[in-house]
Amino acid sequence: MREVDERYFERLESRLDEAFDVAERAKERGADPKPEVEIPTARDMADRVENILGIDGVAERVRELEGEMSREEAALELAEDFAEGRVGDYESKAGKVEGAVRTAVALLTEGVVAAPIEGIDKVEILENDDGTEFVNVYYAGPIRSAGGTAQALSVLVADYTRALVGIEQFNARDEEIERYAEEIALYDKETGLQYTPKDKETKFIAKHMPIMLDGEATGDEEVSGFRDLERVDTNSARGGMCLVMAEGIALKAPKIQRYTRNLDEIDWPWLQDLIDGTYYEDAADEGDGEDDADEDEAADAESEGEGEAPADGDDTDEPQGPPRVEKSQKFLRDLIAGRPVFSHPCAEGGFRLRYGRARNHGFATAGVHPAAMHLVDDFLATGTQIKTERPGKAAGVVPVDSIEGPTVKLANGDVRRIDDPEDALEIRNGVEKILDLGEYLVNYGEFVENNHPLAPASYTYEWWIQDLEAAGADTQALEDDPRIDLEFPDPEEALEWAVEYDAPLHPEYTYLWHDISVDAFCDLAAAVADGRIERDGDGSVNGNGDDSVLVLEYSDPVREALERIVIEHRQRPDENRLEVDDWRPFVHTVGCEPRQAVADGAALDPDPDHDGDGDDPQEPTIELERTWTDDDLSERARTWGHESEGDNAIEAVNEVAPFQVRERAPTRIGNRMGRPEKSESRDLSPAVHTLFPIGEAGGAQRNVADAAKHAETMSDTPGVVELQVGRQRCPDCATETFKNRCPDCDARTEPDYRCPDCDESLEPDDAGRVECDRCEREGTCVEVREIDVNDEFRSALESVGERENAFEILKGVKGLSSTNKIPEPIEKGILRAKHDVSAFKDGTVRYDMTDLPVTSVRASELDIDVGQLQALGYEEDIHGEPLTHEDQLVELKVQDIVLSDGAAEHMLQTADFIDDLLEQYYGLEPFYEFEDRQDLVGELVFGMAPHTSAATVGRVIGFTSAAVGYAHPYFHAAKRRNCDGDEDCVMLLLDGLLNFSKSFLPDQRGGKMDAPLVMSSRIDPSEIDDEAHNMDVVSQYPREFFLATREQADPEEVDVEIAEENLGTDLEYTGFEHTHDTTDIAMGPDLSAYKTLGSMMDKMDAQLELSRKLEAVDETDVAERVIEYHFLPDLIGNLRAFSRQETRCLDCGEKFRRMPLTGDCRECGGRVNLTVHKGSVNKYMQTAIQVADEYDCRDYTKQRLEVLERSLESIFENDKNKQSGIEDFM
């Protein structure tokens, strides 16, 4: 590790220690469930694993093994330790297996996710039919977060430990084997599996599995056969078990096999059959079975062959067809109303693939030009998720303005490329058609991560410059020439370089010739030859060195061709003109030569009106001469095409142009909007200020003040409420209370466990389990007792010195869901309410943001100054220059994060709350004392992702107006997130330390997920989600890379440096270079239109309106899909629900399967009503019909709607008393 990195981490840790000390002192004084901080610090993965599991000695052993072997091997090594009692303090064999399995899963998930504790419920020893013992592992739903490999390996470790401790194998009964098969099919239908093994495969696995896989029921749907089995507790699908069997064992068989081979104790010979697919019962003996299998394979092969035949055919018949990717419709599935499609698959006019990594990019993200974000009516904003055609499934959108912007046709006939977001906003109302959405930046690493063959690259500046160099030009000299802008040259210069160096034409003047047909190209060339060069007389220099423009005669085919090749021009149909400004490269590309000639037009044109505009009739004019005829084109150029012969004019262009012209944009990427971006505080619903129970006494608002006044009857004392809480007892004076401190002597109290049967007082054992030996029942300290909420509330107000008017409302909870039901001190809630922050289920205050990556930042875009950056340890910019001004780019340190404006505001409130809490509740000095948000810079926070149990410490470096949380990709990966629209939360450091308690966590499945059971103080790049290692870290992709994309090469075959290569070296925290800069990491709209538009109807109208504007979108298809996937399922589902619905009592909420014959509620006599009403059934009917009509949907769709509409009428209208429309009265 470099010294500067070491200093950085030490800085973080010293600030962390500082906060920790304050928190420890506070905790000793307060009445929290525990007198110490409950989030242990983990410096590395070994620490996390040990802390998450709570098994001593694991960390030490893991560290020992880490250098010597892989993590998988270490897991097996640890299994031996568990079996032999070297690690863990387990008496029973079951305990040893359990410890080994949990440790293995924790190790393979780097101690971050909750799977090892939540996903494995228990391990038990049961008996086989022959009386021998076997191991049963009981999985639960959260095992999902472990992933297939860890799931599969958990089974192997269980088996290995079983063998070591001397337990026999499991022999499944026939009905159990059948049950596995049925259950996995059921789970797949209900929930869906990534990989669904065939019934035969499942049965084969079940039959040979040496341990029993069992688990909790996760769904309501029950199996129909093989029910009520003796050794299977449930008739529902056991989700955890299904995942382990299907996505673990079946899918990862080759991986497990690698490890079984090295183990003598166990033998899984059947894995080979599973891998080979020869698991048909007694395949060798039974000829039939084999024949079937062969036939299947043959059939498969055949059908595959058929599927590929057309593609192959193309390849063989026209081996020189242009390279193209296959269309994929997948991302369009389940289109939702209000989330627009931006481009249909591979559609012309859609986003053009450009390779590169911007500094705020590269980890399941897509770079889009901010002007395009505005032009798609603000539906795209920084952080908006898009579902995309390739290379992955989804990506988070980031603004990148160093790529080409969109090209639009305006109402006045101008066709313009918009490269400035300000321009986009200005002209937005005049946009008639978006001809092209501009470029779409995807980095090389994304293709590696998704193992997607490289798609043909657009011809861009970074490729061209390397072409130019390869052609022999001294590009360094050109770059150094201050008069030359290499990236955006004048047309004259571009022409000159193409001709002089025999290099391909500069991309700036390379148009999308591949999108027009050869015929259209010939016609265009003819039109150009007939065109004339005019001075437009406006005095402007159009890049041709003069103010000349090319004027073509207006005709629809020519106009269309110009639009399709996406060249800037002006359409003036009234004047019968089409005008192109930068005409020279264009004219040359279509094979025409401009020639100087003396204008003889003056003689032919007797119009004397020449004096006004200063045109000199004697001045030489330019005539255009076509250098070729249609017949000159070769057969190859004429038939060149992808979908049909001759639909691609690029070869024709190359034959007639005096220089090489590359395909400008061979790959277009379809996509649609997914989730909108997010930046908002995380509130429980309803929001809660204090985890203090008040039952129903607080009303629907759960208002503590109301509960304090509530009385059931006149004779009750107001504020006294019966509540379920944990019973605590003072060890000194034996006072019984529900508080963590004795009200009499202020000593800390302990939970008072009793056996529910014999009321015997119980002590928890080492594992924390409380059981009555005599009754064999679990003990509990939970009881129902009367609590004077009024008194609690008043004395809490008094103790923190606040008055009731310090806050608007203080909301409590109805009841507690934790095991021991320990309430939180009301004082904390009072101070939260005062500062308007709310508590999550674990007592912390959280703020959610969509994750986005960034590797280099500027002080100017973070609303901070250079001094602040320097104070944080940033000394030089990315080029190694000393940091002196706000616009310099610096490389972001791995644990530094950028808060959204909303998050900063929320953190300030939280800091005020914490300061008050320290002063008024704990009696300590305030810690933060912030005045404005600049004070937040340098403060530590926790980053914490859903489904995980480990928080990562981060440091605030600045702020952004985008509604996202920008941070280093490694920081996100440490939380096990990528950036494809995922979101997670930040917590203020001291809030987590002071207010988090495991005692508040719900005791149901999944309760420990999303809670900071442990925190990582520093990120080790080797111990994060390895997805982030695939990010490329270079400043330029080599020319070979671009050439390889045209071969659609495997990404691994190309040499581009990715982050993985620096792991374990001194460079692992640095050197994240990028190929593209962006002016600001927050450009384009701050919020997606999806969030700013009001009703679903408004969103849908905007979605359909946009689909009409976009050249790349077929609006009829969008309308069809919205109806098919959104409206029809809604209508049909609600109609079905209506005619089989439950009813509910409006007064007491009791539900009835069928309407009671009495008509009234059988429980309380109250009014009963339907749960599905006419209004909810037909709310979309008229809209759907209107959309189908307006967007010209298929008759099939329209008729389905008609039939449904009549069904609705038939049910909801009285035939004898039809509702009459207004026309009946006119």
Next chain:
Amino acid sequence: MPLEAPARIVSELTSRGYNAEREAVTKLASAENPQAALERVVDELPEDALVVRTDHVDAALSGADSRAADSTADSSAGPTGSTGPDANAAPGPPTNPSVSTGDAASDPADPDGSAPVETKGGGATDRSVDPELRSLEIAGDMTGQSTGTGEYEDFVAVFRDRLERLGSKLRGRVNHRPASAIQDMPGGSDVAMVGLVNDIRSTASGHWLIELEDATGTFPWLVMKDREYVDLVDELLCDEVLAMEGTLADDSGIAFVDSMYFPDIPRTHEPSTADRHVQAALISDVHVGSDEFMEGAWNRFADWLHTEQAQHVEYLLIGGDMVEGVGVYPDQDEELEIVDIYEQYEAFSEHLKKVPGDIEIVMIPGNHDAVRLAEPQPGFDEELREIMSAHDPQIVSNPSTVTLEGVSVLMYHGVSLDEVIAELPEEKASYDDPHKAMYQLLKKRHVAPQFGGHTRLAPEERDYLVMEEVPDIFHTGHVHKLGFGKYHNVLAINSGCWQAQTDFQKSVNIDPDAGYAPIVDLDTLDVTVQKFS
């Protein structure tokens, strides 16, 4: 010869806008040159004629062709029906339909040009039907009578009506008390109650707890696991009407069941029969428009109706699913030969025209038809009726009762059969014996008792799904399986279908009985099954 089969003659005629009497078609088909004969007949038809009658054909043929009279009969190759085993022992064992194959190739106009026997002597009229003898009445048709507006009160009213009408069949049999009164009776009393089954659950000790509900409230009844009635619990469906008799527990909180009564068909039920030998064909589930619609089988059926063998078939009842419909299941359009719903009905109408013009047709909608799915389903609307008007069928609601010359036929499409089969043990109801599931409905005197499951209910002012009167024949379809038998002398027939196995059916291993037409003798209620596939 381009025109051989009667069906082709019929379609030729319909394409020119004419309907045809069966006998007229037979005569045309047996003419030496049917094509020429047809041309001649059409030429000579009176201007105002819509239906080609026997006398038109006779008139046209007699002038030119007298050789027909000499033709020899050839009826041996025609389809022969056989009567199914007598199913009077009700509830009888499954009656395996014995089936004959309709051999369409050997229709009357075979290559030697011979004519059927009945044309001997030039235009014998012993097959001609006498419309005067026919009678057809409809009851329980709610088309155009839907008054429900989907309010809570409408639902309550429907269930109250059900209890009222089916309860009246039980109240005479037990000394019943309202639920609210039973709770106040002293423990140990003998009690009885009539109500809707509200809930069925098993207790921890394996007994069954059945909650009955009447207009005053609910009361729990316990069926002990060792009592004889425990088998009946398997047959129970929620929301059917029952009577229970038993003893009140000491605390009067529950009653122990001694006996259970269903509305049921009286064992003494004597079905009505027609006064003459006349037959009705009972079919359903035509599914025109589906890729799997068996056009060939249908044509053979239509051809057969024109033959002598079918001369007594004067009624055709169709139990729903005329067409495959649109949007019945996801991505259905990929399996449709005709994607347009109106064209589906037009095609169905064309197929219907091949049926002899003088056959009386009654049809009800099914779950694939373009009407509401919730039951009762009203008959087709005006637009669809217009499309199918050529044959002038009677289009009524699902369910409806049609009385043919005194024989009442309850027609119901049969969606509830899925539920009965799913809920009841296999030996009591299965797809292989669909008529047994129908027996259960007859026993419950309701075509779709259970609310909230598969079957959808549209609330109307009365419960149209109750079998108030005992039908003589109960006709359903929907499950695409053929089966019939008698339950307490009521003939239950589930007709097969005209749609070959679909991909979906293949995936769930259902092998449909496609291309069969059960023919009922209305004078004896015997069943013959004709096979055309």
